Amino acid sequence: MKDAGSSDLALFGTPARRIRLAVALVALLLLPFVASPFLLDLANQVLLAVIGALALMLLTGFAGLISLGTAGLLGAGAYTVGVLVREAAAAFWVTLPAAALLGAILGLVFGLPSLRLRGLYLAISTLGLHFVVVYLGGEYEAREALSTGVMIDPPSIGRFSLTSDIGWYFVLLAFAALALLISVNLKRSRTGRAWRALRERDVVAEALGIDVHRFKLLAFVVSATMTSVAGALFAYYRNFVSIDAFSLYLTVQYVAMIIIGGMGSIPGALLGAAFVMLFPYAIEAAAGFLPSRFGNVVFALDYAAFGVVMILFLLLEPAGLMGIWHRIRAAFAARRATSAPKSAPGSASGSAPGSAP
Amino acid sequence: MSPQLIANIVVLAAIYALVSAGYVLVYRVSHVLNLAHGELMMIGAYILVATAGLFSGNPILALLLAAVSGLVMGLVVYAVLMRWLTGEAVLAAVLVTIALGILLRGLSILIWTTQQFYPAAIFGWRNPPVHILPGVQISVASLAIVALTIIVYAALFLFLQFTAWGVRMRAAGQNPLLAEQRGIRLHAVYALAWGLSTFTASLAGMLLSLDSGVESTMATIGLKAFPAALVGGLDSLFGALVGALIVAAAEIAAIQFVNPLLSDVVPFLVLLLVLAVRPWGLFGSREQLDRV
Amino acid sequence: MTNVPQAAPLLAIDDLRVAYHRVAVALHGVTLRVMPQTIVALVGNNGAGKTTALRAISGFIGVDDARVIGGSIRFAGRRIENEPPHANTARGIVLVPERDKVFPNLTVAENLTVAATRRASSAERRRLDELVFALFPALAPLRARLAGLLSGGERQMLAFGSAIVCKPELLLVDELSLGLAPVVVDDLARRVRAIRRELGITVLLVEQNVGVALAIADYGYVIESGHVVLEGPAGELRGRPEIQQFYLGLATGNQVRRYRALRERPANGPGDRRQ
Structure with a gap:
């Protein structure tokens, strides 16, 4: 069961690792009590993005299947909530499973072309499906004359309803942790190995006796289900669904998360999600120093800067933030090795450097 | 179908064909799908706004200058960005074009805001409807688009078929390794393909802006023209022409008879249909599928 | 020699x-x-x-x-x-590759003109094209045919032709005979010697x-x-007996798989029986 991939984010590693993990966990649990409302909202957005980024990482980073359908799937999940709440006043224990189910079905639909198409053509077919989903949402809004989208009440059980940002933080943290657990387990399992074989070359995978079609569809279904649930949570969190939120730019942001984070790496998906979600705020802060002429077009500045950052990563650091991290660590290790040549080897380098491709 | 409807289809098909020629040129030569094509077309239109402002008294000069800029734009994109990705995975190159598209979108709003510009008004031109047949009228600029599309396609055909560089472009697309061994400089060929691609895209953007102005959403037309290229077969110029007609006819029929909201989705429905039935397109070569 | x-x-x-x-x-x-x-x-x-x-x-x-x-x-x-x-x-230095040696979707004539010949005027290019058709007369009537439709032998001739148009001093040939009938190979062999003799090209x-x-x-x-x-x-x-035995397929029975292994065996081994 243990293979090279399991050293990646090993949950039960060395004692030092366990301590670091505990510290991180405590920090995550304490964060909402010290953060400002603005920071808390930011943290919640990052947690939402983490789910979608992990889902895309499973599909593209692990199984090598390119999808430009993330925004469409997020939109489908959000709209499931919107329509069910509006039409049937459904509660969240109905809408969330419904979103998951629709996600699974859409995953099957998005995945069907992958049985015949590869690479670029597959990406294009998912792009086509994106437009179909967006059209259906827009059509619903137009028919119901909802010029501003669908309002959604917060999820509630009895008299308790989830409205506080702190409450949301723990809910989203739980969902993100669940997504992380699913991703890590899938990566280590037989399924993860089959996906890796697919990514390398599906002809070879077939020769190895792997049911290529089954594992491709499985990747799409798992990924789409996770994405759709993230979309549903997004709708609840914002109290509101509008199809305008699910533009192609959103898809590009998610693709950027896995590129910038580091293709094929789970910690990369987390880093990438945080980077991409925090980026606009960094730009906004930077825009404060610019001439006021740029004040009302910060979003354009954000676009331009984001494009540049994506290009720089693609050209200069294809392994993303994880690539940079591994390099920094290697440099430190090298320095430590030269300054203290007698230190015991092994303990310093807990995980294999090759764990993130 | 009324004659007016047919005229509308022809005009829309001409727009799609003129835009999708650029997709085909770059794909055929370097197997890169340029998803920034729509944005590059939009920049071409904005450049016309700029040159029109500088030379409002001399429209010919302004148009010429904008057209040349369109050519230079592609050369620059290749030299600055795409050449570093030669020999890399095709998908990395496609992702770079997506990033470039976002960069250009942001830049264009920073420079030209989200306001709509009418270069025709700067020249003092009007764009009156013309009766081409009894009961059938289209704008002068639309007529110009149809004429220009025919000219561009004829010129591209002659160029690819009969000039040394045209043959080299075809050769490089088929077998880059052999082309390099026969002394063909791949970077030069690729740069030329990019230049011609943005040149034709700029022409389309310029004429569209003369017809109905330019604003920051023009890039969407570039994305909608992409299915036309794929329906015909990504490596076939003739296919792009036929694909443009099919997509335009489907789109206008859907708007007319079903639901105007379908406008944005019909090209992609056609695309999904083609991908399901014949993914290499009507006139494309089948081995394209295994390349990516 | x-x-x-x-x-x-x-x-x-x-x-x-x-x-x-x-x-x-x-x-x-x-x-x-x-x-x-x-x-x-x-x-x-x-x-x-x-x-x-x-x-x-x-x-x-x-x-x-x-x-x-x-x-x-x-x-x-x-x-x-x-x-x-x-x-x-x-x-x-110009190569005649083993596989994918011509551009299949270009005609025979285009396959020749596509090469970026060094320091050649258009008159010289025409002369080079004619030279190719003189060396390989079988190609002349096929000028307008797509290279993808040529037979294996014709394809090999065209590959030589498009290499010659590049004005090589050294011609590298990867697997001249692979997949070709013996008659065709004999013919090509004569032409390679002619290329060396008449054009002074090293091969x-x-x-x-x-x-x-x-x-x-x-x-x-x-x-x-x-x-x-x-x-x-x-x-x-x-x-050389080793060459005959191992590479020319003249040996029977107890064959040695590597020349070096052969060299290490005592002379007049069982492999020599046929001589």
Whole structure:
């Protein structure tokens, strides 16, 4: 069961690792009590993005299947909530499973072309499906004359309803942790190995006796289900669904998360999600120093800067933030090795450097 | 179908064909799908706004200058960005074009805001409807688009078929390794393909802006023209022409008879249909599928 | 044979070592000389390192991350290892590849005109095209045909033709005879000698079919597992019993799989029975 991939984010590693993990966990649990409302909202957005980024990482980073359908799937999940709440006043224990189910079905639909198409053509077919989903949402809004989208009440059980940002933080943290657990387990399992074989070359995978079609569809279904649930949570969190939120730019942001984070790496998906979600705020802060002429077009500045950052990563650091991290660590290790040549080897380098491709 | 409807289809098909020629040129030569094509077309239109402002008294000069800029734009994109990705995975190159598209979108709003510009008004031109047949009228600029599309396609055909560089472009697309061994400089060929691609895209953007102005959403037309290229077969110029007609006819029929909201989705429905039935397109070569 | 020892070699390879992905070494110090206006054959079995040597000479282009890690390749006195292919073409080293040797969707005539001939006026280009049709008259009536529709032999002729249009000083030929009928191979062999005789072009043949190679060439090198194990004038090599036994398929029964293994066996082994 243990293979090279399991050293990646090993949950039960060395004692030092366990301590670091505990510290991180405590920090995550304490964060909402010290953060400002603005920071808390930011943290919640990052947690939402983490789910979608992990889902895309499973599909593209692990199984090598390119999808430009993330925004469409997020939109489908959000709209499931919107329509069910509006039409049937459904509660969240109905809408969330419904979103998951629709996600699974859409995953099957998005995945069907992958049985015949590869690479670029597959990406294009998912792009086509994106437009179909967006059209259906827009059509619903137009028919119901909802010029501003669908309002959604917060999820509630009895008299308790989830409205506080702190409450949301723990809910989203739980969902993100669940997504992380699913991703890590899938990566280590037989399924993860089959996906890796697919990514390398599906002809070879077939020769190895792997049911290529089954594992491709499985990747799409798992990924789409996770994405759709993230979309549903997004709708609840914002109290509101509008199809305008699910533009192609959103898809590009998610693709950027896995590129910038580091293709094929789970910690990369987390880093990438945080980077991409925090980026606009960094730009906004930077825009404060610019001439006021740029004040009302910060979003354009954000676009331009984001494009540049994506290009720089693609050209200069294809392994993303994880690539940079591994390099920094290697440099430190090298320095430590030269300054203290007698230190015991092994303990310093807990995980294999090759764990993130 | 009324004659007016047919005229509308022809005009829309001409727009799609003129835009999708650029997709085909770059794909055929370097197997890169340029998803920034729509944005590059939009920049071409904005450049016309700029040159029109500088030379409002001399429209010919302004148009010429904008057209040349369109050519230079592609050369620059290749030299600055795409050449570093030669020999890399095709998908990395496609992702770079997506990033470039976002960069250009942001830049264009920073420079030209989200306001709509009418270069025709700067020249003092009007764009009156013309009766081409009894009961059938289209704008002068639309007529110009149809004429220009025919000219561009004829010129591209002659160029690819009969000039040394045209043959080299075809050769490089088929077998880059052999082309390099026969002394063909791949970077030069690729740069030329990019230049011609943005040149034709700029022409389309310029004429569209003369017809109905330019604003920051023009890039969407570039994305909608992409299915036309794929329906015909990504490596076939003739296919792009036929694909443009099919997509335009489907789109206008859907708007007319079903639901105007379908406008944005019909090209992609056609695309999904083609991908399901014949993914290499009507006139494309089948081995394209295994390349990516 | 016709080797003039005091002349400078056109191509001089010394102690060449090539590795793939920085680790898998495919050539362990190969040394060979190609004198001007000779035909030299580099022969050996599949995987012996022939193609690697050829790629190193013609220039690597992203092929399995291969690099020259030691030794030198000199062309006309100049070092050329790890140069890009078009640079080597410009110097006068032109390859006739083993596979994908023509552009299938171009016509025969276009396949000739597409080559970026060095320092050639349009009049000279026309003369070169005519020269190709004179060398390979069978191609002349096929000018307008798509190269993808040609037979194997015609394709090989066209590959030679488009290489000649590049005005080579050194022609590298990867597997002249592979997949072709013996009659066609004999015809091609005559034409290769004609190319050398009439155009003064030096030829390096890389061949699996030792019989064919040594029939055309003046001088031969035998390569095994990345080492040159035997060299000499072609006629002499043809007469060597080891060559006959192992490469020319004249042996029966108890065959030796490697020349080197053979060399280590006592002479007059059971493999010689047939003589």
